Amino acid sequence: MEQKIDAQQVRKVAKLARLALSDAEIEEFTGQLGAILGYVEKMNELDTTGVEPLAHCLPISNVFRADEVRESLGTEKTLANAPDRDGAFFKVPKILEDSSA
Amino acid sequence: MSIHELTAIELRDRIAAGRVSSVEATRATLDRIDQIDPTVGAYLSVFHDGAIQAAQSVDRRIAAGEPVGPLAGVPVAVKDVMCTSFGATTCGSRILENFHAPYDATVIRKLLAADAIIVGKTNMDEFAMGSSTENSGLKKTVNPWDTSRVPGGSSGGSAAAVAARMCFTALGSDTGGSIRQPASFCGVVGLKPTYGRVSRYGLVAYGSSLDQIGPFGRTVADAALMLKVIAGHDPADSTSVSEEIAPVEDYLEKLNEPVEGLRIGVASGFNAGADPAVRQAIDRAVDGYRDAGARIVEVAMPHLDYAIAAYYVIATAEASSNLARYDGVHYGHRTPNPADYVEVYSKSREEAFGKEVKRRIMLGTYALSSGYYDAYYLKALKVRNLIRGDFVRAFERCDCLAMPVAPTTAFQFGEKVDDPLKMYLSDIYTIAVNLAGIPGISVPAGFDEGGLPIGLQLIGPAFSEARLLRIARMHEARTDWHMKKPAAVERVTA
Amino acid sequence: MSDLTYRIIVGLEIHVQLNTRTKMFCGCALRFGEEANSRVCPVCLGLPGALPVMNGQAVEYAILAAMALNCEIAEFTKWDRKSYYYPDLPKNYQISQYDLPLGSNGYIEIPLDDGKTKRIRIRRAHLEEDAGKNLHTAGYHSQVDLNRAGTPLLEIVTEPDMNSADQVRALAVELQRIVRYLGVSEADMQKGHMRFEPNVNLVIERAGQKFRTPIAEVKNLNSFRALERSVAYEARRQLDEFLETGLTMQMGNKSTRGWDDVNEATVLQREKEEAHDYRYFPDPDLVPVTPAPEWLAQIRSRLCELPVHRQVRYVQEHGLSDYDAGVLTADRLTADFFEQATQAGANAKRVCNLLTQVGLKLANERGRDLSGLGLEPFGVADLAKMIDAGTISASAGNTILTAMVETGKKPDVLAQELSLIQKSDVGELERILDQVLAENAAAVAEITTGGKKAQKSRGFLMGQVMQKTKGQANPKIVSELLNRKLGTPDGKGTQ
């Protein structure tokens, strides 16, 4: 069977997913993901021409909230689970590149 | 009869009548947890003090003649995937091992408003990803019927706790069978409601378009009572359905009335993949319905064979996004010495997520990544629509479908954990229900030659829970499978 | 080099913060300058289990703005997750709209210097949530504040239809005026309510050949001035770079540059546009928006005449200068005030002068709008009418307007109290004038003989009358009386 995914692709995906996988895991996942993807391609047996993608089974739309203020947690509760803090802020190692979108 | 053998409804009624106090029931439950949970491992946390205090309060109010809720004084357990403002909420993951939610999930608020006594939070596959609870990053849970076997998953802790009488009812969550399959493996009733019936607010997400909270009980009536308590519209969950679209019914009111002119759908070809013992149990249950006057209708479900493929793309795609937030920045595990902020992400996640979670994140990330979206994610959504179509057509001809919950009974530890695909394939009977957003229930339907429970799955159209529960009750009323006690646990208490 | 010509091409990506009370998907209050992380809840902190619910007001504001930008409003729109990891993005995805934006194919008309307007096409307008803030000021680590996380933003993307820094500025100013008119945003650039990111490059023609320079996207612009200057700077820089290196636009050589306000220059931030893979997919926690026609009609009914149209109309209908019309239409409250005053029957130019010379100055000083000063359109209309009728002088009018703000009294009352009512009794004024003429025979002679100082002498006699009346004589009447008695200044003689 044709290989669905190689180690290089697995590394790329791991980077996208922010997982510092070990080499052993890369190897293991390459095989396992390949097998799963091979199975998943079973879907191609089905002709889905003209079939709408179904992201949600619900018959509902337009669910809105009134623009009314609800109480926030406040700084202390917001930071209660923080692994590291600096006063009223979350603290992280220096952020270098601005990748905000 | 021991207090543990009472159903939730029986206990509730006795407490209300003053025949037993909630404190007695709660203390007995906590004692039993202390006694047998070291063997079973169902609980991740137990609220000894909090539970007793809550029970005292209920007893006081009953004594004072004050009105109390429909679960007043009844010890219940919740899967540790629902946020509680008390104790930790871990999702069975080391990444949230010390996470304390500052809020209660809507279902928790509803349980508390119903005056239930929450005795503890139960073990699960990490982030509800698994079918055996072996993927818990924190604890091992065994099957109360055979401690060498898994309790099923991902809500294995809740199922085991109910089966082992360590609570009277419990909540689980079901994304691809995570209530029904452990219910089947542990010989209890487990209901996955229609998507949108129960609020997901405070339910830690795995696959958001598939996840649904539901009850475990030792009887159909207990499951019906729990559903009544937790169902309903929640303005905090955009995907919870309003009363206008589907009002919450009184699921207990007509529970004991058989459904007139019942039509049971069976997809014979589809059921053929199950073990002989499982097939026999399903056939026997269907025969029971026939004997009770139901018409058995053969239905074709041509797309169900593709459900696993579609599910493992959709669920993992959603999961890859839902689990992106566990990054060591705002809460949860952070790697001790990150070289830079990018390592805070990649190492924290690498260190604290288990294998299965990483595997699914990888799969889902891949399925959504540029160049693969159409082939995997979009294709899966289209297949999902075809699967729903199968159900829609089937329900034109029958009131519910009867099929196995799982192809096998509870398997041995380690039997499938190294072969993820093999593990995924065991979800064949449960997954399509989540893709279609419809309700399904597992009810005890027999045992295999090794004495392991077998569940019958009944599947109905959206928002047909009231009728589905009645149909399940028809089966329960004709059998006594649900009365059996798990042997392995009985040995511990003997 | 002499045959080289070039044209600047600019498209804008704009984020406008909507003026709702609460965030896009949770009930946290939107306030500027609060303690860090105090306006945060499970939803905008991205806690496990928390779920978003759309703020209906934000959706309405977005639709209203999209309508004002002449966009087609989608019949079906949905939310998508845009994935990227950044500490100010708690869920590590942003809830945004990808393939089905709320508005598309619109345009905005911007005023040009020659009094004409230009249409800039708008590709799309969609709603999304803002990120929090990373602060990079504290040594070896960064700080994260999530108060802003979840703020509703309208992202507007224009086509690259602007061809000068002036046009870019004009669009920015016009957009600010529109969103303020509609009340959908405070649009304060300093507070980050409006963020502009221009995409700039040049089309250069040399010796019959066309070249395109690599696109630069400029960030960190927090004033109109910075926006305008950064575009002008980029044009110069890119031309220089082209002349030096001959570098032209290719796949992947788009760069990101930051504006350095101190040195007035753009600084390279990212050389190559990274191959971002945002993995957009529909957000399963939210349901679609399918605006009903009745709802859209109701929103459309709140759509007002756009400022640029009002400005042109004031020039045409009232003969105001383009500048004055621009000042009056800068915000909707002022323009509405002006129109109500003129509708009450006052002369438009008079009202305009009162408002531009006094009213808006006072408002500015006190950080209020006109009605915030306690002024009412009817009061200002009455005042304008008094000036027109000659009851008071124009300068007295300015004095009275100031007094109206200070005391809240009516203009006629103040005119009395401050003794600013002009003497318009012809008999009385004639008696005083006769007395002045008698006392100043030399000046009279100068006028009647048409001497060199005739004009000056006229002014002197007028001044004498004013002195005797303590400035209350109606100058128009005095002047007419003078004409009658001594002939008109152009020497046409008496009537």
Ligand SMILES: [Mg+2]
């Ligand atoms: Mg954006």
Ligand SMILES: [Zn+2]
């Ligand atoms: Zn919030």
